[in-house]
Amino acid sequence: MWTPGRIVGETLLCAVLGLLAAAAEVPAGLLSDAGVVRVVAVGLAAALLSLLRRVLPATVLLITATGMNEFSGLTVLVVVAAWSAGRRIDGVGKAAGTFAAAYALALGLTLLRDPLSLTMTLTFAVPLLLVMIVVPGLISRYWSQRRTLTDILREYNAQLLRERAMIAGQARMRERQRIAQDMHDSLGHHLTLISVHTGALEVDRELTGRQREAVGVLREASVAALHELREVVGLLKDGIESPGTSPTTPAVQAPGEGHATVPSRGVAGIESLVAASRTAGTAVELRHSGEPRPLPPTADHAAYRLAQEGLTNAHKHAPGAAITIELRYEPDALVVEVANGPAPETAETGRSVVSGGQGLTGIRERTRLIGGMVHAGPTADGGFRLAGVLPYASPEGCAPSRPPGDAETTFAGPTGDFREQIPAGPLGEGVPVIDGNGLPKELARAMSRKTKRSGVAIGCGIAALILLLLVVFGVVAAVFLVGETDKAMIEPKQYDAVRVGQPETAVRAKLPRGNSFLAEGLDKGAPPAPMGAACLTLMSTENGSSWSTDPVFRFCFKGGKLIEKKSFEITR
Known part of the structure; x- marks a missing residue:
């Protein structure tokens, strides 16, 4: 159309x-x-x-x-x-x-x-x-x-x-699978050992009640860590189960884990984080304000992670300090704030603390992706404050993620996956299109050196031939027109110089012969010539009175003399 x-x-x-x-x-x-x-x-x-x-x-x-x-x-x-x-x-x-x-x-x-x-x-x-x-x-x-x-x-x-984007996506997916496998093999093994040993230690009769309670906290923490590791491995592996596992079998399982209560990974799970910290002997206060509202799964999980990160940092950098967690439901967002006071002077502040410095960075990125923001910094009394603003609605264009515990998490639907257009291969291998095969016919022909050279040669040859012909014809036409003009055209002063009665031979010697194609058809529409006279009609070098007329000079001879000369215009 x-x-x-x-x-x-x-x-x-x-x-x-x-x-x-x-x-x-x-x-x-x-x-x-x-x-x-x-x-x-x-x-x-x-x-x-x-x-x-x-x-x-x-x-x-x-x-x-x-x-x-x-x-x-x-x-x-x-x-x-x-x-x-x-x-x-x-x-x-x-x-x-x-x-x-x-x-x-x-x-x-x-x-x-x-x-x-x-x-x-x-x-x-x-x-x-x-x-x-x-x-x-x-x-x-x-x-x-x-x-x-x-x-x-x-x-x-x-x-x-x-296709380059698809290849990069495949490379990322394979790298995620490799990382997931490493996490499964290393961290899963060590966490399982911790869970087994703490479970055995918990039933040791020589432990006091206080020690047995602390060991129980360690065992529950290891079980919770195994649950979180399983979630992360599931996300990294993009819904692909490891060999020997099934969709209903967790990738990492600790002994007795199936009977444990899996803690929530949302706002509701913050209660369990507070209880675990209190059990460890830390004074933690949890405050609520505003009317609770439902959150998108991504924001709900981010709130849990933010509270978890705040508690972790307080335990590591200010052991023994009082911690306050506040959940404020504002009109448009949930504010999660974790603040701790300065570390007591009796605390062992000089002990070695393992910290990669990536916790706050990860929290900021997680919050940014859902349209929120994070603030972290020291307080006036020497403590530390971590606060995050989590909107109730996901930003436009961001698809909500699946809540933890869904059947599977994938980057594309099971049908119509664009990654299936390229067969999977070892990392770094090119695909057929990238390697130059399967090009469009016109593009392959244009990229061929032989075809390109022959096409350029033919094109240049045709252009040069046409240019040469035009130049030759132009030169020939110019020379030919000059010769034809000399045969068929005179100036008005030549016409005025001729007198009636002069001998024909003398007059013709002063005038062109008129044997040119330019002189053809000049007698059409001309005044009648004298009876029995032979006339010579020539064109004038001047222009006519209009674009469609030409001035003409006519000389008529009879008896060897010029008997008439006449100037008039004809219509071409």
Whole structure:
């Protein structure tokens, strides 16, 4: 379907070509009996052919090349038709045949309609028709092929970018699987050992009640760590189960874990974090304000992680200090704040603390992805404060993640996965398209050195040949016109210098012979010549009184003398 701009453009071009064709036929049409009919018919024909040139480019070119000899109004249309045919005719052979036929028809009909000398034909008809028919077609075809190749390159580049993104996604997925496997093999083993040994130590009869309670806290912490490790491994492995496991079997399982209560990983789980810290002997206060509101799964989990990180940092850097956790339900967001006072002087502040410095960075990134913000810094009393603002609604464009415990987490649906377009292979291997196979036919042909060199050579050769022909024809035409002008044209002062009654031989010696094609047809519409006189008609070097008239000088001889000289204008 054409766009509104294309429709307007085609309509204007059709109207302009029709008006130009009709205007060019006005002089010839007024001299004929059916002048008005001819003018209207040529204008409508030009407009119709202009509309059909996109559908039937070869036919329109042949029709206009054939008819422009009889109807001069089609001269402008033939250039437009040649341009359109160069773009739309498929195949080099078909295009070359069509343009050769159009050129031959135009040149042959020109010779048949107005047979001139061979020199005149080679000088004017050949280069003029070459410029009107062949040159527009060549330029249009080159421009169209260049635009097509540019579009193909642009599409191919977009395809490469998409496939590069898919390859990077596959590499990330394989790396996540490798990390998940390492975590499963190393951390799972050590956490399982901790759980087993603390479970055995908990039932030791030599322990006091206080010690047994502390060991129980350690065992519950190891079990909770195993649960979290299982969640992280499941996320990293993108829903792909490890060998020997099933969707219902956890990847990491501690002895007796199946009977333990799995703590919540949302706002509700903050209570368990507070209880665990209190059991360890830390004074922790939990405050609530505002009316509780449901949170998206990602924000709910971020609130839990933020409270967990705040408690962890307080335990590590300010052991024994009082901790306050506050949950404030604001109108548009939940504010989670964890603040601790300065560490007591009796605490062992100089002990070694394992800290990678990544906890706060991870919390900030997790909160940023859901549209929230985090603030962390010291307080006025020497303590530390960690606060996060978590919006109730996920930001636009961010798909909510699955809550912990869902069946599976994947990056794409089970059907229509774009990653299936590329077969999986070892990391670093290229895919067929990247390696250069399977290129589009036009692009492969354009990228071939042999084809490129031959195409450039052919194009340069054709362009050089056309340029050489135009230069040669231009030089020949200039020389030929100078010679023909000397044979058929005189200046007004030469006309004034001749006197009636002078001998014919003396007058002819001063004037050109008039044997030129420029002097042909000058007697049409001229005043009657004297009876029995032989007249010589020449053109004037001056311009006529209008664009359609030419000044003419006529000399008539009889009995060896000049008996009459007359100056008048004729209509070409």
